[in-house]
Amino acid sequence: MKEALVIGRPNVGKTLFSVNFAEFLGQRRLEVMFRPRDGAAYTRIYPIGQARADLVGEEPHRTLGLQSLVLNVPHGKAVRKVVLTDSTGLTDDVHPVSAVRRAMADTLRQVASAAFIFHVVDPVSPLEGVDLDILRYGLTQDGYAVLANKMDLPGRPEGLAALARLAGPAPVLAVSASDRTGFREVRAFVRRRV
Amino acid sequence: MTRAGETPARPEGGGPETPGVEDVFGRLERGEITPGEAFRVFRLAGGQAGDAKLEMAEPATERRLAETFDELEFLVGLTSVKRLVRELHAFIVIQRERALRGLSAEPMVLHMVFKGNPGTGKTTVARILGRIFKATGVLQKGHLVECERADLVGEYIGHTAQKTREQVKRAIGGILFVDEGYSLARGGEKDFGKEAIDTLVKAMEDHKDELVLILAGYLDEMQQFLESNPGLQSRFPIQITFPDFTLEELMEIADLMLAKRQYTLTVEARQALRAKLQRYRRFPYGDENAGNARLVRNIIERAMRRQALRLVERSSRSRADLQTIEAADLDGDDYEAGRPD
Numbered sequence: 001m002k003e004a005l006v007i008g009r010p011n012v013g014k015t016l017f018s019v020n021f022a023e024f025l026g027q028r029r030l031e032v033m034f035r036p037r038d039g040a041a042y043t044r045i046y047p048i049g050q051a052r053a054d055l056v057g058e059e060p061h062r063t064l065g066l067q068s069l070v071l072n073v074p075h076g077k078a079v080r081k082v083v084l085t086d087s088t089g090l091t092d093d094v095h096p097v098s099a100v101r102r103a104m105a106d107t108l109r110q111v112a113s114a115a116f117i118f119h120v121v122d123p124v125s126p127l128e129g130v131d132l133d134i135l136r137y138g139l140t141q142d143g144y145a146v147l148a149n150k151m152d153l154p155g156r157p158e159g160l161a162a163l164a165r166l167a168g169p170a171p172v173l174a175v176s177a178s179d180r181t182g183f184r185e186v187r188a189f190v191r192r193r194v
Numbered sequence: 195m196t197r198a199g200e201t202p203a204r205p206e207g208g209g210p211e212t213p214g215v216e217d218v219f220g221r222l223e224r225g226e227i228t229p230g231e232a233f234r235v236f237r238l239a240g241g242q243a244g245d246a247k248l249e250m251a252e253p254a255t256e257r258r259l260a261e262t263f264d265e266l267e268f269l270v271g272l273t274s275v276k277r278l279v280r281e282l283h284a285f286i287v288i289q290r291e292r293a294l295r296g297l298s299a300e301p302m303v304l305h306m307v308f309k310g311n312p313g314t315g316k317t318t319v320a321r322i323l324g325r326i327f328k329a330t331g332v333l334q335k336g337h338l339v340e341c342e343r344a345d346l347v348g349e350y351i352g353h354t355a356q357k358t359r360e361q362v363k364r365a366i367g368g369i370l371f372v373d374e375g376y377s378l379a380r381g382g383e384k385d386f387g388k389e390a391i392d393t394l395v396k397a398m399e400d401h402k403d404e405l406v407l408i409l410a411g412y413l414d415e416m417q418q419f420l421e422s423n424p425g426l427q428s429r430f431p432i433q434i435t436f437p438d439f440t441l442e443e444l445m446e447i448a449d450l451m452l453a454k455r456q457y458t459l460t461v462e463a464r465q466a467l468r469a470k471l472q473r474y475r476r477f478p479y480g481d482e483n484a485g486n487a488r489l490v491r492n493i494i495e496r497a498m499r500r501q502a503l504r505l506v507e508r509s510s511r512s513r514a515d516l517q518t519i520e521a522a523d524l525d526g527d528d529y530e531a532g533r534p535d
Contacts, residue, residue: 090229098225105223108232133230137237161403165302168290168331 001070002194003083004143005110007134008120010060010089013149017120017177018069018086019051024183025071035066037102055086063088064103066110073190080194085110092129116143116190123148123159123174127166138170145171145189152176259329266322270450270487271443272315275434279323282432286330302332303431305398307375307420308410310436313486316410317371319436323406324369333406335367343377346390354386358393366404370394375409376419391423398429439486444471448490452519457498462521467493470524497523 006014022030030051035041046054056062068085087110088103095101111117119134121127127135138144146167148160151174164172171189175182218235221227227235266276282304289299304327308316321338328336341361348354362370372378372394378387398407409416413435420427439447448467452459459467474489500523505511 092228092230094225094228098223101225102223104229105219108222108229108236109219111233111236130228130230130233133233133237137233140237164331164334165403166290169329170331 001081001083002115003068003085003110003113004071004116004118004190005085005087005107005114006118006120007087007090007107007111009122009131010091011058012089012120012122013177014089014120015063015067015086016052016056017118017147017149017175018067018084019048019055020177020180021183021186022069022071022084023048024180025073025187027069027072030069033068035068035106037065037106061089061097061100061103064099066103066106071190073187073194075191075194082116082190082194085114090130090134111137114143116145116193117141118145118147118186120147120149121163122150122156123163124150124153124155125159126162135167135170139168143193145173145186147186148172148174149177151181152179259326262322262325262329266319269315269318270446271439272319272436275315275319275436278432278434279319279326282323283326283330286327286332290330303402303429304332305407305430306409306432306434307416307430308408308434308436309413309416310410311412311438311486313488314436314438315487316436317373319434320369320371320408320410327369327406333368334404337365337368338371339365339368340371340373342373343380343387343390346372346378346394347386349386351386354389355393358390359397362394362397362401362405366401369406369408371408371410374411374415376411376415379419379422391426395425395429441468441472441475444487444490447487448494451491451494455494455498456517457494457501457519458517459519460521463497463519463524466521466524467497493524500525 006018008014019030028048030046030048031043032046032051032055033041033043055067063086066085066087068083071082071084072079073082074080087107088100090104090107095104117138119131119138121131135146138146146163148156148163150156151160156174160172160174173182173185173189175186218227218232222229222232263280266279269276286302289302292299308320310316317338317340324333324336324338326336327333339361345361346354346358348357364370378390380387394407397405407430409419409430411419420430445468448471470493471490497519501519504520504523505515508515
């Protein structure tokens with residue numbers, strides 16, 4: 001099964017995107033596998049609304065560690081399964097909390113093995129710091145795409161053009177995780193590559 | 195595994211400045227490096243050790259770009275045009291690199307005016323540019339939408355803006371190529387052409403990152419058109435002149451076309467073709483397209499038809515016969531054949 005990794009800064013909407021995208025693909029229940037560093041991985045089953053309420057939060061680093069869910073991506077008449085792994089927000093600086101640093105290291109480990117990398121950004125301001133480093137790395141990878149999230153909010157459409165110019169050949173997909181717009185393009189991106 | 199405090203082990207083949215990828219996670223976890231630095235190590239390690247992986251990743255676009263540049267090089271003549279296209283490509287690449295490295299980058303305004311007679315390669319070069327812009331990420335699709343006055347100008351008030359916007363919409367993500375652009379200014383103040391120009395100018399602003407507009411047309415007419423609309427001149431920073439082909443270049447084009455179609459000329463036929471092209475260049479019958487590639491194509495296609503007529507009446511034909519064009523096939527007046535299509 002191919003893995004899609006969702007990465008980005010804290011609070012750009014990675015988890016909300018993951019949950020709502022799963023719902024967009026027709027999932028009403030989410031089987032989320034948590035993979036804590038110390039201890040065995042465990043799975044919890046959430047009704048979709050519950051997943052949103054429990055997993056998504058406004059405080060940074062709500063997601064602490066890798067959370068994977070299995071997506072059913074329609075592919076012709078068949079359905080292909082893709083693991084969507086949500087990850088901890090990455091910061092510009094060294095984070096003071098060791099648990100957060102450890103979660104970031106886990107994210108980086110996953111980068112190497114993921115078939116797709118969805119780099120979630122908020123296009124309201126130009127990319128800088130860790131986002132630029134992710135982009136430069138992503139430009140060398142085939143399954144890399146920038147998800148310009150929060151398109152429902154003011155200022156984003158203006159920032160999108162500058163982002164697309166900067167990203168060059170890397171695909172930039174404009175989405176709104178909360179309004180669920182742009183998901184068809186994301187599905188098409190995955191479908192072409194599974 | 196390295197114990198904390200020890201110098202991290204370097205992977206074989208890694209440069210002296212590149213810590214091993216394995217240890218990156220540990221250093222990130224211990225707070226010795228930032229996530230951004232970890233990605234930098236990844237990228238460098240990928241460049242050194244994982245060339246195969248990189249080749250798989252980069253490549254489709256790189257290959258397409260290389261093919262497109264080859265195609266450009268294969269075009270006969272057009273030396274200055276080719277140089278300009280290469281300059282443009284280099285400019286785009288460097289501006290992007292500057293932006294990535296946090297330097298100020300010039301906004302890229304890529305609207306252009308192509309000046310030259312019909313058949314001098316304007317559409318062909320526009321198509322190639324579309325592909326280069328796509329490969330470099332300037333345009334999402336890079337397709338070419340060709341249109342002319344009739345596609346843009348309407349018949350009643352409000353019709354023009356609607357028609358023009360439709361063409362713009364089709365071209366989003368690619369190039370809108372307006373042939374005989376000067377004709378939009380024909381007909382004076384009351385003509386709807388002016389409305390089309392205004393709508394195009396607005397579209398250039400509204401979709402400045404999604405659309406490249408190319409206005410093409412005869413040298414003199416385009417010159418006049420731009421001079422009479424001073425606002426336009428500055429909106430088209432790139433102006434390319436397509437010179438007429440020389441006689442030698444036209445012959446080279448003929449050779450390429452024939453080779454592609456698997457025909458050959460006899461020595462006499464070659465002389466006849468040269469004489470014919472020379473004659474048309476000198477006495478262009480008041481037509482501007484005498485020095486162009488389309489004329490060559492029309493002459494050759496006509497010769498192919500005449501050859502077919504000559505052969506079909508014979509009882510037996512050799513393979514060589516089927517390939518050979520003789521001087522007699524080039525006889526006759528081609529003026530009609532030389533008209534632009």
